[in-house]
Amino acid sequence: MSDAAVDYTQLGPSVVRITMQDKEHKNTFSDQLLVGLSDAFERVKADERCKVVILTGYGTYFASGGRKESLLQIQDRQISFTDSDIYGLALDCPVPVISAMQGHGIGGGFAMGLFSDFVILSQESIYTTNFMRYGFTPGMGATLILPKKLGFSLGEEMLLSAKxxxxxxxxxxGIPFPVLPRAEVLPYAVELAETLAEKPRLSLITLKDHLVAELREELPRYIEREVAMHDKTFHQPEVRDLITSQY
Structure with missing residues (x-):
């Protein structure tokens, strides 16, 4: 498992750690990472002992978003970001998910992390929804989750400015998440997971279902709108030039 793009580790009878560790691609959304994440969350769904998931990265990287090659394929209308539903994995997971973002969260990688039930950031890491840097509108459910989790003003600022x-x-x-030194992010997440794991699994699942019901209902509508915006914005010649020159 140590050579896999995604490592699945049982930290105890009720806590699973899913580690994104595609070092070759620096945790961009490679095929290996996408398949590994999907398989890992399927394992969680099938494990009736699991009560909590910790999603984390390696070194200075949490998740780095779309690869240059994939962005160019979307620009050429060969693929869509909806071909792989990794943005909804944490939201659809039956048990609580903690995003221990010990490293950089970039573009769709940051949005994916925000769909977790708990989010922990690193003081030293960078976080950005940089879609508009390349001239196309955001995807991956970012237009839903950033304003929801960060507040409308900051979420709008991050999405429009791509800073x-x-x-x-x-x-x-004033974001409503813990922001800790990098070395403290994962230990904090483990301690939180152990606290959650003290509760009955059925109670955790039932309460999560209630708390995220509106997000689960809203996400498909937002994805549909994001795809429509991509149809308008992604295929401009300027976008291809920006992806080629600035990625």
Whole structure:
């Protein structure tokens, strides 16, 4: 498992750690990472002992979003970001998911992490929804989850400006998540997971179903709108030039 793009580790009878570790591609959304994540969350669904999932990355990387090659394929109308539903994995997971974002969260990688039930950021890492840097509108459910989790003003700012923020910057802006030194992110997540795992599994599932019901209902509508915006914006010649020159 140590050579796999995604590592699945049982930390105890009720806690699973899913580690994205595609070092070759720096945790961009490679085929190996996409398949590994989907398989890992299917294992969670099938494990009746599992009560909590910790989703994390390696080193200075949490998740780095779409690969250059994939963005160009979307620009050429060969694929769509909806071909792989990784953005909804944490939201659809029956048990609570903790995103231990010890490293950089970029584009769709940051959005994916925000769909978890708990989010922990690193002071030293960068977080950005940089879709508009390349001239196309956001996807991956980012237009739903950023305003929901960060507040409308900051979420709108991040989506429109495509600026890069350090975790410490977001902490100063008052985001409602713990922002810790990188070395403390995963231990904090493990402690939180152990607290959650003290509860009955059925109770955790039932309460999560209730708390995220509106998000689960809204996400398909937002994805549909994001795809429609991509149809308008992604195929501009300027977008291809920006992806080629700035990625």
């Amino acid at each position: 890069t923020y350090y975790g410490r910057d977001l902490k100063e802006r």
